[in-house]
Amino acid sequence: MVKNLRERxxxxxxxxxxxxxxxxxxxxxxxxxxxxxxxxxxxxxxxxVIFGLAQGSIYALIAMGYTMVYGVLRMIxxxxxxxxxxxxxxxxxxxxxxxRSGLLDSHPxxxxxxxxxxxxxxxxxxxxxxxxxxxxxxxxxxxxVPLITAxxxxxxxxxxFRGLYGSGFQAYPVISALEGQFTLGPIRVLKFQALVIVxxxxxxxxxxxxxxxxxxxKALRSVSEDKEASALMGIDVDRMISMTFMIGGAAAGAxxxxxxxxxxxxxxxxxxxxxxKAFTAAVLGGIGNIPGAMxxxxxxxxxxxxxxxxxxxxxxxxxxxxxxxxxxxxMLVLVLIFRPSGILGERLAVKKA
Amino acid sequence: xxxxxxxxFPGLRLGVIGGVCLVLLSxxxxxxxxxxxxxxxxxxxxxxxxxxxxxxxxxxMAAVRTRPKAPGRILAAAVTAGVVMTALLALLVLIGQxxxxxxxxxxxxxxxxxxxxxxxxxxxxxxxxxLLAGAAVGFFTGLLHLMPALVxxxxxxxxxxxxxxxxxxxxxAPVLSAWGPFAPIGEWIFSGNGLSVSGALTLFILIAGGTxxxxxKGDTVRHKVIRMEAGPKRRLKxxxxxxxxxxxxxxxxxxxxxxxxxxxxxxxxxLLGLGLNIVVGFAGLLDLGYVAxxxxxxxxxxxxxxxxxxxxxMTFWQALPFAIIFGVIAGVMLGVPVLKMRGDYxxxxxxxxxxIIRILVLSDALRxxxxxxxxxxxxxxxxxxxxxxxxxxxxxxLLLAGCILVGFISWRLRDSRxxxxxxxxxxxxxxxxxxxxxxxATKLLAFATGAGFSALSGAIFASKIGSVxxxxxxxxxxxxxxxxxxxxxxxxxxxxxxxxxxxxxxPELLREFAEYRLLVYGAxxxxxxxxxxxxxxxxxxxxxxxxxSTEPAATPAAGAAAAPPG
Numbered sequence: 001m002v003k004n005l006r007e008r009x010x011x012x013x014x015x016x017x018x019x020x021x022x023x024x025x026x027x028x029x030x031x032x033x034x035x036x037x038x039x040x041x042x043x044x045x046x047x048x049v050i051f052g053l054a055q056g057s058i059y060a061l062i063a064m065g066y067t068m069v070y071g072v073l074r075m076i077x078x079x080x081x082x083x084x085x086x087x088x089x090x091x092x093x094x095x096x097x098x099x100r101s102g103l104l105d106s107h108p109x110x111x112x113x114x115x116x117x118x119x120x121x122x123x124x125x126x127x128x129x130x131x132x133x134x135x136x137x138x139x140x141x142x143x144x145v146p147l148i149t150a151x152x153x154x155x156x157x158x159x160x161f162r163g164l165y166g167s168g169f170q171a172y173p174v175i176s177a178l179e180g181q182f183t184l185g186p187i188r189v190l191k192f193q194a195l196v197i198v199x200x201x202x203x204x205x206x207x208x209x210x211x212x213x214x215x216x217x218k219a220l221r222s223v224s225e226d227k228e229a230s231a232l233m234g235i236d237v238d239r240m241i242s243m244t245f246m247i248g249g250a251a252a253g254a255x256x257x258x259x260x261x262x263x264x265x266x267x268x269x270x271x272x273x274x275x276x277k278a279f280t281a282a283v284l285g286g287i288g289n290i291p292g293a294m295x296x297x298x299x300x301x302x303x304x305x306x307x308x309x310x311x312x313x314x315x316x317x318x319x320x321x322x323x324x325x326x327x328x329x330x331m332l333v334l335v336l337i338f339r340p341s342g343i344l345g346e347r348l349a350v351k352k353a
Numbered sequence: 354x355x356x357x358x359x360x361x362f363p364g365l366r367l368g369v370i371g372g373v374c375l376v377l378l379s380x381x382x383x384x385x386x387x388x389x390x391x392x393x394x395x396x397x398x399x400x401x402x403x404x405x406x407x408x409x410x411x412x413x414m415a416a417v418r419t420r421p422k423a424p425g426r427i428l429a430a431a432v433t434a435g436v437v438m439t440a441l442l443a444l445l446v447l448i449g450q451x452x453x454x455x456x457x458x459x460x461x462x463x464x465x466x467x468x469x470x471x472x473x474x475x476x477x478x479x480x481x482x483x484l485l486a487g488a489a490v491g492f493f494t495g496l497l498h499l500m501p502a503l504v505x506x507x508x509x510x511x512x513x514x515x516x517x518x519x520x521x522x523x524x525x526a527p528v529l530s531a532w533g534p535f536a537p538i539g540e541w542i543f544s545g546n547g548l549s550v551s552g553a554l555t556l557f558i559l560i561a562g563g564t565x566x567x568x569x570k571g572d573t574v575r576h577k578v579i580r581m582e583a584g585p586k587r588r589l590k591x592x593x594x595x596x597x598x599x600x601x602x603x604x605x606x607x608x609x610x611x612x613x614x615x616x617x618x619x620x621x622x623x624l625l626g627l628g629l630n631i632v633v634g635f636a637g638l639l640d641l642g643y644v645a646x647x648x649x650x651x652x653x654x655x656x657x658x659x660x661x662x663x664x665x666x667m668t669f670w671q672a673l674p675f676a677i678i679f680g681v682i683a684g685v686m687l688g689v690p691v692l693k694m695r696g697d698y699x700x701x702x703x704x705x706x707x708x709i710i711r712i713l714v715l716s717d718a719l720r721x722x723x724x725x726x727x728x729x730x731x732x733x734x735x736x737x738x739x740x741x742x743x744x745x746x747x748x749x750x751l752l753l754a755g756c757i758l759v760g761f762i763s764w765r766l767r768d769s770r771x772x773x774x775x776x777x778x779x780x781x782x783x784x785x786x787x788x789x790x791x792x793x794a795t796k797l798l799a800f801a802t803g804a805g806f807s808a809l810s811g812a813i814f815a816s817k818i819g820s821v822x823x824x825x826x827x828x829x830x831x832x833x834x835x836x837x838x839x840x841x842x843x844x845x846x847x848x849x850x851x852x853x854x855x856x857x858x859x860p861e862l863l864r865e866f867a868e869y870r871l872l873v874y875g876a877x878x879x880x881x882x883x884x885x886x887x888x889x890x891x892x893x894x895x896x897x898x899x900x901x902s903t904e905p906a907a908t909p910a911a912g913a914a915a916a917p918p919g
Contacts, residue, residue, distance in 0.1 A: 012793065142886070144639070151836065159871050163872065336694060340698055
């Protein structure tokens with residue numbers, strides 16, 4: 001048995017597994033000593049989890065766009081983070097106007113819905129234009145070409161919006177209806193966090209049902225399975241690809257407003273970090289897999305918010321919260337090494353890149 | 354152009370698209386910002402030139418796409434496009450003068466609208482002028498399209514060179530005036546702000562004439578050189594090489610301090626690009642975390658030489674080998690985990706590695722060793738005897754030596770057994786393995802070599818700047834380097850130089866437009882990938898592949914290249 005194992009493992013495998021083992025031991029050790037030290041009470045942990053859920057559901061919504069586009073075109077849409085930024089930034093002017101006119105306080109639901117609609121419409125428009133102008137002429141080009149195009153488009157969009165709306169941070173208006181918190185026994189949830197979690201959850205369920213239950217959704221899935229065969233079945237592939245970008249854009253636009261509500265500001269560069277995180281989430285869940293993106297997003301949000309205190313504090317590391325991004329990326333690399341298909345994905349596991 | 358109907362009149366549709374582009378250019382503030390500078394003194398400003406070239410391009414497209422190709426229809430289409438475009442611009446001005454758009458669009462200022470109306474007080478008069486200008490642009494581009502190819506080419510090249518000369522006046526004018534015999538020429542061509550009218554005319558005639566002559570006679574000259582006998586040909590090559598070497602040696606002194614600084618930045622990117630070219634261009638391993646090795650090189654030199662950390666006090670030259678060795682070790686260490694990954698997954702994993710390293714350096718946890726967010730200062734300069742490499746003009750030689758060394762190594766590697774193994778692996782890993790190539794060793798060697806070059810570049814960077822900060826090593830650097838080698842042409846070493854000059858050098862020269870630097874850069878990347886995906890100076894095999902796999906007649910140039918000569 002031992003001999004058999006030795007034959008199957010190459011030296012690099014052994015190195016990899018030992019690195020993995022060391023990390024696992026460190027994590028267990030850190031967790032145990034954090035809990036023994038007891039710096040954080042149960043109340044803290046619940047706060048961390050709820051913040052992580054809210055953060056994670058935003059990642060999950062953005063990740064849908066990455067994963068769907070990857071599923072259909074096999075390309076990383078680097079400019080998706082700018083699709084995400086364009087919506088809330090444009091909607092900001094509406095939100096500010098509603099705030100000044102008092103509508104935001106007197107009719108919070110109507111004005112919020114309007115803000116969401118504006119944001120989603122803008123993001124959808126940018127996403128569709130992006131696909132039409134930058135990506136469609138490149139079908140069938142070598143893989144690096146659309147990647148570079150996406151990077152270029154990302155710069156371009158960032159600076160177009162900077163030119164249009166200015167380079168400063170804009171403070172999103174505070175919505176008085178979302179101030180305060182709910183208390184359920186020991187659990188307390190800030191109202192805006194509750195809105196973020198519920199809204200993102202509803203949208204994700206709706207999008208998932210759309211892809212599973214409707215004819216259009218079926219066509220979308222078939223295009224991501226096999227473009228030629230779908231075309232032969234009478235599906236308009238180009239239209240479906242546009243549709244993919246529209247759905248991804250809508251999800252990103254909604255996520256953008258939620259992000260703006262949570263962090264209270266918009267900026268032309270705001271898409272970059274959430275974009276990379278959401279992409280990580282998509283890979284974690286198994287890229288090309290829609291439920292996987294949701295799961296990956298929420299998982300990533302949780303690990304980011306709980307992880308630094310749980311794993312690192314016990315190891316005596318100074319200011320562990322600074323390392324939350326390092327935890328996210330370490331997790332990404334580990335998943336890619338040990339389970340490249342992601343948590344849920346299996347379709348692309350042996351796919352040759 | 355792929356419509357089924359043979360009749361087409363795209364003037365209106367393209368006019369609307371072009372008009373939207375012009376409105377966007379105005380609203381993002383480019384027109385107003387560029388109006389500060391004149392291309393031809395007192396005649397046309399740079400903002401106007403920008404609008405003019407955009408409008409002319411769109412009108413030209415309208416002329417090209419018109420079917421059937423009757424001269425009347427072509428002219429009509431181009432004029433329609435021109436008028437529609439300027440009409441949209443006039444509409445923008447009208448809206449802007451009635452409602453205040455500045456709360457949303459910060460650049461929609463009265464000054465912009467005033468400039469768009471050619472500084473007329475009255476909206477009617479200004480709009481009429483604007484529409485007239487649109488019609489004129491359309492008419493002349495339509496005429497241009499109807500002219501014989503030779504004349505068209507000469508005129509277009511002449512006009513574009515005028516625009517470039519005007520844009521780069523801050524570069525050209527000081528260089529000309531610093532050189533005794535050229536000073537009067539410079540004074541004649543350039544007036545205080547922009548080209549002088551007479552200078553512009555002369556330049557235009559010279560360049561247009563030159564282009565026409567080269568188009569007519571260029572082929573015979575080229576054939577003569579190709580048919581030359583071996584002896585004279587080698588002497589010609591040697592002479593060209595010597596001239597190039599001489600130019601490279603005197604360059605920083607001829608160009609002055611600022612341009613030397615630009616050259617050193619370009620040099621750093623050439624070094625980095627040559628290294629990444631081995632990983633991505635030769636071996637086909639898409640690495641987005643390349644900046645990590647640059648950081649490792651910089652930080653090794655910083656820690657070993659800086660008194661601020663105070664653990665070691667080495668000189669630059671003592672620290673340099675350690676920097677390269679650590680870079681190579683890091684390359685292997687980061688290479689092992691990603692051995693089995695391909696394509697996009699490799700890109701993501703390396704991106705993750707790069708970010709992890711940056712975050713670790715930035716963190717307070719490692720601050721006693723790495724300096725945290727404050728970085729490390731007082732890094733030793735390189736010294737040979739009494740000479741210290743401190744100013745850009747001196748660092749330039751350090752970089753030149755580095756580039757020549759790295760260029761030579763990668764040139765020899767490319768043609769070696771290892772280089773062929775890399776390229777085989779790039780084309781198809783499975784086949785390469787079946788042919789007996791040891792994939793593990795080959796991949797790790799590629800990572801290690803690339804990382805070593807990058808660390809060398811990082812070491813020079815650290816000693817040039819004198820201090821290192823974690824913020825200098827973000828993922829944008831990796832992406833920039835990748836873009837440099839892709840724009841230059843994957844796997845092509847001259848391409849790296851061309852790419853670095855175009856993507857790093859040009860934006861540095863146009864620094865005063867800093868706000869729009871990355872915008873133009875992004876648009877150029879997209880346009881480049883759409884129009885010339887093989888890069889500016891492609892490797893021969895790569896170009897063939899790209900143009901065989903796509904439609905052979907996609908562009909007229911590709912069609913001509915694919916057709917057998919004669």
